[in-house]
Amino acid sequence: MPDFTLLSDQIILLIQIAAGLFVAAFLSFIYVALTSVMSLIHLKKIAGTDTDNLLVCDVAYFHCRGKRENQEDSVYISPLEDSFSNGVIAACSDGMGGLLYGEVVSRYVVERLGEAYPMKFDDPEGVSEEIRKISSEVYEQYHLGAGATLVMTHIMKNMMNFYSVGDSNIILLRKGRVTLLNHKQNYVSLLIRKLAEGGMDTSEAYRNSRAKALIDFVGNTETNVIHTSKPIQLYEDDIIIVSSDGVTDAVSLNKMKSILSPEFSAQHLARLLKSGVKNKKLPKQDNFSAVVIKMDRSII
């Protein structure tokens, strides 16, 4: 046994302090190591796959009045700090021109989406029901005297569900291809179906004066919410644009393909798209708003 009696009290105190510090450092190390392992397990659970393959959303938006007196577009983006657990929701609502209170209704729609957050990713029918409920509330208030469109994406674990009412846009740019994912609920759709079923060409449908008239919107009775029943797989460098028609009126899908590149950040892409609309200088430029989401690979 070592004999400590020859050591001074001061030295013994120093040894005790050193031993205490060592124990504290060791316990801290154990704590940090354990929490790191736990968070990695949590991330793997969220990703449902190897974390090396986890994609994250880089998000940006713009919201412009154009040449109109009022801003009838409204935009919603869910809290990004909750994206691991609740996903990323991006929505755009466009108050219907020609009807009163377009501004009020579109704002009401996105505020109600915010209240409904978080939404269940695996229950697109339930989310659609929530949108129908919002539509009924608008109907109860205005009785078809006001309405709005709605487009919304919900991204989780590299997968995306989308929801659409009316004629706004959900656009996917992937590997140099550009696709409008949602179909616009306008009268031309009905005409095309009728002509195609009759074996005819459909040019007449596009000449119809009511071709662009909406056949459904938020604020209608028994609104039909177009929605995915199962989610779409997303890949690194996918670009998703959730926008009002003021954007696509000025910048065609083909033009988007030429100006938007996956090498840019969402913020840069949003800036390019916004400039594209402004540079068009349409004399009656509608309100134009968009949420731009770029899928990036996360480095863990």
Added chain:
Amino acid sequence: MIEYYTFKHRGESESYKDEVYLTVVPSVTVAVFYGSVHHDKTIVSPEVFSGLLAEVSPDLDFNRMCSVLDERLPGNAEYLVLRIEGKSIACFRRGGVSAKLVINGDLRMLPNGIFGLNDGDRLVVATDKFFSCLTDEGILADALVTDSCSEWMNLMVRRISDVNQLKCGNLSAVTLLVK
């Protein structure tokens, strides 16, 4: 159970030279013949193609049926044949006709061979002309927002119409849903 919907469109051509063949008894056999790809003359008429299938498909197993088709059709005939039995699908394609399967939120081309099927799986079989006006992302989105084969087809036709007002010659396609 298999739900299906076929689309045959003459377009601006003088005649319809493709063929869509479909039987459900004793097993589901689907074939799409791409006769319109041969602009000057049809190498074999649609009637000959469907007549040959009607003759061989009920009695022969899939591999034997494909061998017979291979022997008796001209070398440059372009077609695709599918047979669905229970929860498996056999595919044989030659030339510009293909089948695309919606799987796990993605769209994959079905290669030649035998594969498993699950309830809710969706397939579209069509000529290259039909697919040329569509993107895979559009086909996929349309499949995932509809709950019937006819609705899915209508949405794809709408996309093609937006490109060319259906004035692009013969269009031929079949949508299938496993239930």
